Each structure stands twice: as C-alpha cells, then as structure tokens.
Amino acid sequence: MRYVPGQTITRRYLRGEWLMWAQAMRVIRDDEDGLLLWQPVGGDFAKLVDADGTTAHEVSPDAMAAPELVDVGWLYYDVLILMPPGAAHSVWWFFQDGVFHGWYVNLESPYVRDGDAVETTDHVLDVVADAQREWRWKDEDEFAGRIGHPLYFDADEAVTIRTEGERLIKLIEAAEFPFDDTYTGFRADPSWPVPRFPK
Secondary structure (H helix, E strand, C coil), rough: CCCCCEEECCCEECCCCCCEEEEEEEEEECCCEEEEEEEEECEEEEEECCCCCECCCCCHHHHHCEEEECCCCCCCEEEEECCCCCCCCEEEEEEEEEEEEEEEEEEEEEECCCCCCEEEEEEEEEEECCCCCEEEEECHHHHHHHHHCCCCCHHHHHHHHHHHHHHHHHHHHHHCCCCCCCCCCCCCCCCCCCCCCHH
C-alpha cells in the first residue's frame, strides 16, 4: 500500500534488535520513482544514545551500557529524502532558509514498509556533495572499523556497499538525476505543520 501525500510517517534505521534512528517525515510523493519525504528543522528526530552521550557513530549498539532512543529534534537543515524502490541508498537534498546547499547519499539497505513507517539498515559509509557537485566520502574510518562486526557487514558486503557509492559518485560527476537540478528549487508549503511522530 502506498502512502498518501501529506501523510506523516516515520523513517527508521534498525541494527539487529536496536532501533537506531527515527525521523517523522511528511510524504511528498509515493510512486514508481520512489518515496519522497520532507523534514524541516524542528521536526521530531530521535537517535540511540548511551547514558554518557555516546552515539552509534562512536560505538556499536551492543557495546553501549544503557542505550536509549532520545528525541533530539531535527537541526540545521531542512531535508528532502528520496528513497528509490529496491535501491541500496537514499538521496537527500539539504536546504537552509529555502536555499539549496547540496546532496547527501546515504548508503543503506532497500527499505521495507511497516504500517506507517519505512525501515532500513544504515551502511555507515556515505557521500556528501555540495551544490557545485564537489563530493567527498563521509565516515570512511567508521566504515572500515565496522567490517567483520556481526551487526554490520563482512568484507565482501563492504565492497558491494562501496561499489554502490562509486556508482552514485559517477552520477554526481555527470550531473545526472538525481544530481541534476531536480528538486533543488523545492519549496515547502508554509502551511504544512512540522511533522511529529504518529501517536
């Protein structure tokens, strides 16, 4: 079943038994091209944090002493996220005060739907590209450190993940969809309420 434009759903990252990340997002479109979601600054956003403030970027969840999902609110940039069907990535457009600032390629497992939520598993490695399409890898050290961990990926899977990133980098360099001008002029309707987690 497809979601309805305007509907609020939750975008979740799972890692084994842990819920790592949750975003309350407004559905913009849901069709054969993918699920397009919007979250402005101030929208509900929660991440797994240990009692001492340590996050999953620093330590795997199984090594956390007292992990808790904490709603910290979405900060800094409004974000438009495209999750293509069956794809091992999502593409993010970042905006600040209505101005497009660049893209983010989040490497992740193909999403699945679960009621009013979509779920995926983050692959740690990401690609960041500014509005001029100058790109860089993100979290390479963390990615390398997770290879072989039972909650993450083995060496062969790591190659597949990086290969997907390299494929998207070629699209960035060629200014091909989704790294052309599509959605760079996106404007949210000012009457839209800030998305909150469904009760």
